[in-house]
Amino acid sequence: MAIWIPDLKGRRGPKYLQIVDAMAEDIASGHLLPNAKLLPHREMAYQLGISANTTSRAYAEATRRALLRGEVGRGTFVRAPGAILENGEQGSLLRQENGPIDLSRNLPLPGFSEPHIRRILKKIAADARxxxxxxxxxxxxxxxxxxxxxxxxxxxxxxxxxxxxxxxxxxxxxxxxxxxxxxxxxxxxxxxxxxxxxxxxxxxxxxxxxxxxxxxxxxxxxxxxxxxxxxxxxxxxxxxxxxxxxxxxxxxxxxxxxxxxxxxxxxxxxxxxxxxxxxxxxxxxxxxxxxxxxxxxxxxxxxxxxxxxxxxxxxxxxxxxxxxxxxxxxxxxxxxxxxxxxxxxxxxxGTAFKLAKQQRDAAAHRQTLARTVLKNVDYTSDPNGLHMWIRLPADWRADSFRAQCAKHGVLVTEGRSFAAPSETAPEAVRICLSHEVSELRLTKGLQVLASLHHQAPSTSVMEI
CATH class of the missing domain: 3.40.640.10 (Type I PLP-dependent aspartate aminotransferase-like (Major domain))
Incomplete structure (x- = not known):
């Protein structure tokens, strides 16, 4: 795989932030893949013709935004987007009862269909066809x-x-x-x-x-x-x-x-x-x-x-x-x-239509729950939908907000994941209400998100 070198042409602002922005865009577009290994700080500095201090600062900021993870003795790697765990590994699609609260997966609630599928499988097993x-x-x-x-x-x-x-x-x-x-x-x-x-x-x-x-x-x-x-x-x-x-x-x-x-x-x-x-x-x-x-x-x-x-x-x-x-x-x-x-x-x-109604009812119930917890948060949602679109206050960047949510054990998806080009994305995150089976875990995750939404970013970065 080719070594990634950021394209800084036409970018403005501090050089280290130019590197981070290029990295975020290439990750969002799929050009820079999860688990890709980056050049060491000094070698990246040599390739770009800048100081090693600048690339070190860029890597530190990218790590703070949960774009990168470092492994002692191995190097620096791109984190998998979406479900970011504390150890830097990508989360499972299985519905976990512990660990990070996953509001990043836009999947319907499981469980409604299981008894019906069991019944149908028994009939198919006995069918001559x-x-x-x-x-x-x-x-x-x-x-x-x-x-x-x-x-x-x-x-x-x-x-x-x-x-x-x-x-x-x-x-x-x-x-x-x-x-x-x-x-x-x-x-x-x-x-x-x-x-x-x-x-x-x-x-x-x-x-x-x-x-x-x-x-x-x-x-x-x-x-x-x-x-x-x-x-x-x-x-x-x-x-x-x-x-x-x-x-x-x-x-x-x-x-x-x-x-x-x-x-x-x-x-x-x-x-x-x-x-x-x-x-x-x-x-x-x-x-x-x-x-x-x-x-x-x-x-x-x-x-x-x-x-x-x-x-x-x-x-x-x-x-x-x-x-x-x-x-x-x-x-x-x-x-x-x-x-x-x-x-x-x-x-x-007729089971499919009954199950669809159960999903609609469950979505409506969880939307009501979410609106109660997020009553002072700026969002767009639909009573029948499985997800919500959370707009962030002016002092928050979506990647920083996502990183802070992950730090507090809650996984969300930032707007750049859906935008092309990624720099046009609004500072917003998508949250999904149906991946978590437990309403207690969902409520806790929403409370964390609401609390962070009303706070200023916990860490500021000085520009050079």
Whole structure:
């Protein structure tokens, strides 16, 4: 792996802070990967033509912001983003009963689905069709899976014909296949100014160019989208109109219709991420209903039914379906029939919709709890959402706030993780209310966050 050297061209301010800012941006963009080893202080100073004291100061500030970790006798390494533990290791996705309180993982509450999945697995084990589910399949072999997908899509507000449906291994796999099928290296992909981080990573791996569409307090600005359509000729636009991560915003029907009209006018494919859609039953119709010939609609069961049930459904124009199925074939060969069978049975017997309601009720309860604890904190949230967007006072930097939260045993995600370029990010953090099973731990974490929000940063750094 190439040794990282910060690009300081065009940067202003103290040199050591220029280094830290470059480091934070490259970590957020994925250019500087977790656990990457940095040059020693003196060698970095030699490469940059500056004093070793300056690089030492930069490394110290980056460590204070929880960007780096030092290991005695081994060197200095990039910390994993998100879940930062005291020993510098990345936290597990398992729901822990002790250790740091994790408000960084945007996952639904577990537990609701377990008895239902146990019941369904017993039925599948006794079914004569079990050998078929354990063999290779094509999209034409198990039509009842496709019919269950149509039922789920109908519940999401999408009236899909069977030849417009593609089944995937979850929503993120659906996004990967959508980008693979629509764009080629060098094409331009638009995203919201604050967006789902893995999409940018996928775009970079595929050699795509990216640009962002400005947002305001109501979400995507249609005029900004049109300006980019005229000037830059984008091929596709990835967006999350409902319970947007990280801002929690839901686009109005008026803006959805405006974006759909522009996509049709300028021949741009919209990739509509609606994995949170089933949590918000009063949302406007999907964008795909306004521009069905220019939209790939992505949904899944993971956020609203069962976190580990990695099944997603795509609705797309018939002309794009062959390319989407080819992308699935290239990435995983086939969506596992056994997992699809579980999903099909959960949908067909109505359990999926009951579980989605339980998630909605749990989200509403935890939002009420959070609003009580954070009553004097500046935030945006939605009663049906799993996360909140916390804006910080003027004297806080998001990376410093995240580091202080981690120091007090609470994990949050800073705004730079969602911004491209990262220097445009607001000083804000996203917190998630559903990863922690214990409400006592959640409440304690929120209390720590509220307390820090009202304090000045505990450590100031003198500029040189």
């Amino acid at each position: 079990l050998p078929t589910l354990l063999d290779y399949q094509t999209d034409n072999d198990l039509a009842h899976h496709n019919e269950a997908a149509r039922i789920w899509l109908s519940n999401c507000g999408i009236d899909a014909a069977t030849d417009q449906i593609v089944m995937t291994m979850g929503g993120q796999h659906g996004l990967l296949c959508s980008l693979m099928s629509v764009l080629n290296a060098g094409d331009l992909l638009l995203t919201e100014a604050l967006t789902y981080t893995p999409v940018r990573a996928i775009a970079e791996r595929q050699g795509l160019n990216t640009a962002v569409v400005e947002m305001d307090e109501c979400g995507i600005i249609p005029e900004a989208f049109e300006e980019l359509c005229k000037r830059a000729k984008p091929k596709a636009f990835y967006l999350t109109p409902t319970l947007q991560a990280p801002t929690t915003l839901t686009l109005s029907a008026q803006r959805r219709m405006a974006l759909a009209a522009l996509a049709q006018q300028y021949n741009v494919v919209l990739i509509e991420d609606d994995v949170f859609g089933p949590l918000k039953i009063d949302r406007p119709p999907p964008v795909a209903t306004f521009a069905p010939d220019h939209t790939i609609y992505v949904t899944s069961l993971s956020k609203s039914v069962a976190p580990g049930l990695r099944v997603g459904f795509l609705y797309a124009p018939s002309r794009l379906v062959p390319a989407l199925r080819h992308a699935i074939n290239l990435s995983v060969w086939m969506t596992p029939p056994m997992t699809l069978e579980i999903a099909t049975r959960v949908i067909n017997d």
